[in-house]
Amino acid sequence: MTDSVKKMEKVLKICKTFGIKTEIKFNPTKTQIMRINGTNQDETSLELCGEEIEWVRKLKYLGVWVDGKHYSKEHLRERRLSTWRAFYLLKTNLDICSKDISPKLKAHLFKTYVRPIMYYGLENCTINKNSNNGFAKRVLANDFTLRIFKSNETKNNRINKFISELKEIIGLDEPITKEILEDKIKQIKKEDKELSKN
Structure with missing residues (x-):
């Protein structure tokens, strides 16, 4: 990481010299350069081991774009x-939309299989308020999500049982609203973040 193209050229020369001395071969085709908050004019031709290095707008590092x-x-x-x-x-492998699966099991499956995938790498992300709200809305206010948890049940007693079990799982005595679910998601993220630090 350098703050100018000239310094990057020096770093690449150091890498080349180091590679020759220690008999390490660098692969220029797997090397990329990304400009951070610069202009397109910064994208001059840079070489490593005689081959030009590709300029990119984004790159994947440890699974995070x-x-x-x-x-x-x-x-x-x-x-x-x-x-x-x-x-x-x-849905396809475990038939999670089935009315035979209890809401507790559905919540457990969500926490085990879906939440880790959803949260991967988020601690390193820069998330503005719009992105955060949009992400939560897309997950919560989606017909597919509603189908999973409602299980196409129409009888009031089954729906009431589901709601009471859901309240018990997330520890609520008040009516469940979208805002309460979003707050609960934020709380879960915060708890997960604190646990991951330990």
């Missing part, structure tokens, strides 16, 4: 798609 403007839009999009894939696999 990073771009030059410090936005995490691409990573959030990928997390959202992966979350829906996990939901779909639960």
Whole structure:
């Protein structure tokens, strides 16, 4: 990481010299350069071991998409798609929409299989308020999510049983609203973040 193209050229020369001395071969085709908060004029031709290095707008580092403007839009999009894939696999393989599966088991399956996929790499993301709200809305206010938890049940006693079990799981005595669910998601994220630090 350098703050100018000239310094990057020096770093690349150091890498080349180090590689020759220690007999380490660098692969320029697997090397990429990304400009952070610069202009397109910064994208001059840089070489490593005689081959030109590719300039990119975004790159994947440890499974997290990073771009030059410090936005995490691409990573959030990928997390959202992966979350829906996990939901779909639960639906097709375990028939999670079935009325035979209890809400407690559905919540457990969500926490075990979907939530880790949804949260992967989020601690490193820059999330603005709009992205955060949009992400929560897309997960909560989706017909597929509602179908999973309602299980196409129409009888009032089954729906009331589901709601009471859901209240018990998330520890609520008041009516469940979208805002309460969003607050609960924030609380769960905070708890998960604190647990991951330990």
